[in-house]
Amino acid sequence: MFLSETTSMDPLFLVVPLVVFLPLLGILVNWLFGKRLGEKAIGTIASLAVGGSFVVSLILLFALRTDPQGFSVPLMQWFTVGGLDISWSFRVDTLSVVMMLAVNLVGTLIHIYAIGYMHEDAIHQGDPTRYRRFFIFMNLFIIAMMILVSADNFLMLFVGWEGVGLCSYLLIGFWFDKGEGGIANAQAGKKAFITTRIGDFGLLIAIFLIFWAFGSLNFGDIFPRVGEVAANHPGLMLAITLFMLMGVTGKSAQIPLYVWLPDAMAGPTPVSALIHAATMVTAGVYLMTRSQALYLAAPAAQNVVMWVGAITALFAAIIAVAQFDIKKVLAYSTISQLGYMVAAVGLGAETAAMFHLVTHAFFKALLFLSSGSIILSLERAMEEGAQGSGSHATNIDPQDMRNMGGLRKKMPTTFWVYLVGALTLSGIAPLAGFFSKDEIIAAANNTNGIIFVVLVAAAFLTAFYMGRQILMVFFGKARTKAASLAKESAPLITVPLIILALLSIVGGAINFPGWLNLEHWLEHTIKVHESTFQLPVALISLSIALIAILIAWLIYGRKPLAESTSKDPLARSLGGVFTLVNQKFKVDELYHFLFIGPYEKLADFFAHPVDQGFIDGIANGLGNLASETGSWLRKLQNGFVRSYVLSIVAGIVIILIYLLVRV
């Protein structure tokens, strides 16, 4: 379970630093030569860099089959000061390699997809010169993510954690001069960075606590000693794990810090797929799984984790029902699915969390990239329409599902892969999402009845909002001219979609009931509970999903939305409730009222009345007081500094001369 001496290490393990250095090479090549090489080459180099990183992960997978206990591969010492002794070592074990495989596999496919996507997007956004920058940032993200998952101590993990946050910031605001008012994208990036940094505050405190409790930040020094330290400091593990949870709610978009993720959809769609669905946002789940030993020592914290995850799963699913932006639906769905994973960790079902993390990476990346295919197609159609009619065609929002409709016939490949993604997200057997979600719901069934009900309710809503989305986008008739002109995307875009669809179909095999490959794989690194397949639970969740899809069909399928301006049928029946949900329960406004506004007022109070008025006033007042006491003083003060300075100069010159003579 713990790291062995490096002496007996299979040399295959030594390739692990390449997961960081291959993408770094990609950046260097693209940075230095990209301008001359052209777009295709830039995209190919970046994709190869991530693909290479995937191959390295496969090699590590192979090496671990013979040495499943794993190794720590040292690279360099970072710094030593006092009791802090930080080195950069790569932890290669069954848990980290699962993350590397998932990130690099999905990452490679998304990079390939982006070769085509960003070409069109860059033209559409009017600045093709940023094509190269995009791939540099994407490779940088892979580097940071690899540092995060391969870290052997909490500080390197934090380095990766902040690094992915930076890339997220840069890529959300990639079209930094676009969006509402030309600034909305940039502000979305800022919001993401600051909100997650609030969480990072918690993670930092957790790290400080760990350091002073264990005298080290190395995983190998901490996890084996949890029992002993917890016995000496009751309550400490609770503090550590709860502060850590704060970091998780930021990065993995859980209540109360989830608010940045929907806005993060301002980033180009490949970014939404890679960073804000498949990989970065799962970092919190990975962190808690990695720190399982700490959570096991703090059952109360586990409870909190469970509730945070379950409530987030339900809450975000409710909001997703009333959204019209195709990517916003998927964003809230991501928050909701991350809630499942977090809840799973709280339930002590870390394997189920990791399982769902991997399958979710497949199908959510699939859904986002497919939505990108649709958005591009509509944008293209809008431009063609504009040229055809010779006038400025109606500029519609290409992400609003009300502007779509009937795309099933126009974009058949996209339709079929989207359907696969939607069904697997809805938990329809035998697709991947069915098995992974079911494992979490089964764990809830074993542990806590209320959580079970909450998660099943969220599953119902999941199937419903995906049914609604499919029906609004692909069925009925085209509700805008652009939708009627839409065409299927090029193979460079559809082929990665097909591969992801296949992975979403067969992904359940990773931890298929009875085989439990992932479980047996992870038990070398973390404690696992043998999960059992519960037929009643499976039947309940499956039938709930089917009923939800049926209801969605009754509402949106039987009588499709007629016009892009038609009211949502739910809005007609629910009225104000629907509006409130559509406005995301006004949580952004609430936070602004409670936190942002008051901070701005306070800062302004400090900056003006306090600093320039009061504090500076005292200083200047002392001066004025002096000058007003009499004209003699005024005179003295007028010439004061200059004469004073002169006398100092004279004095120093004399001293220097004296010194020179003496020496």
Place this chain on the structure above:
Amino acid sequence: MELVILTFFPLVGVLILVLLAPQQKNAMRYVALITSLLTFGLSLWVLSKFNPAGGINMAIELPWLRLANVPVEFYLGIDGISILMVLLTTFLIPIAILSSWNAIQEQVKGFLIFFLILETGMLGVFLALDLVLFYVFWELTLIPMYFLIGIWGGERRIYASIKFVLFTMSGSLLMLLAILFLGINAGSFSQPTLMANRQLFAGAEMLLFIAFAAAFAIKVPIFPLHTWLPDAHVEAPTSGSIVLAALMLKMGAYGFLRFNLALFPEASVRAAPVMAILAIIGILYGASVAFMQKDVKKLVAYSSVAHLGFVMLGIFALNQEGVAGGILQMVNHGISTGALFLMVGMIYERTHTREFSKFGGLWKVIPVYSGLMIVVTLSSAGLPGLNGFVGEFSILIGAFGSKVLGSPWFAGVATTGVVLAAVYLLKMIEKMFLGPVTNEANLSLKDLSARELATIIPLVVVIFWIGIYPQPFFNLINPAVEQLLQLVQSAAMVLH
């Protein structure tokens, strides 16, 4: 002897400058630049001979004069606390001179002479081990900076320069009294001798601590003694701001280490919680006020109050992580804030404004400038992989477990400063570089010239170097801090 050569070498340049005719502006600039580069070379020579574990290195001790019948010595020495300050000084002065190349066109000769005298003064401050000598150098730095702001500054330069001088002088007068008191009571002005004979002035430790702290706190500056800083920065020319923020503020923090901690360890232990609270107020208050600024340079100036708050918190954590982290953070602040002022100066030279409302969307127009500025800003925000992170982390983790502070609350509250830093720094990035270009005049801006790149690239290299491999810096710092803290720890033992 090495240290004497190093300290006074800039005056060689002054002598040459005196001989040049006023219209030979370029020649004068080259003389100053080469002098400062050679000084930097000399400091590397000193570094090559430096032994971190050897305490005070290359000491030179000469009898000088007598004050109240107590011998004053010309006493220079270098150790792990001062060496990085010396290197920072010699590294930044050439950059500052290069940054003034086009900006300063009036009275170039005087400007450069003051600059080189300032360098000698600062090197003297960091190297002097005799208290009177230290005081002489300390005051010596004041004069050239007064003129740099007062002659080559902006519109309100007279107000700002007088304010700067009056603030600093009022603090240092108290320090002068304390120095005289020490010398008369202990019979020596030598810092090492005084350290060894602390019992001679133990009764007045707290008063002496306060007197020295008054001088240093204004310089750092510690809240609420900071209001001279934004005025001085806004009015100072770019090169003056670089030196002021990157180097002169460090004189205050350095003074705390060299004199307050070393001479008055018991008072330091007792004062630590108060100092830590002031430091934390500085962090949170500085960040909040920075956030509200409409002028880039003012924002950077207030960010210094916040950053130096971290440094002071580390110093008064009084443990290895905190103090060593604090010293590294002094270097980091010098590099990052120096770079920020440098780059604010570059945009000011082009647009003659520093108002956020006049910028926006610059990334599209001047990508090289914008990219570098974003890197520097992120380093100031403490992003891992860049220099600010290692120092800040070390300070916070030190303060968190500090036995002297005795509570994790100090560091806990200070850590919120990490969030606030992101708030004001990302606002700066957004207002300057993101969004559309709102000011049409900016569409024709030119990106960085070769000379400008030559000033900023070395700083960016160091930003990455310290971020990725800070160990060589800690190797210089660690042994000296260990020695210093042994003293403090035994003092703390006595107290408890």
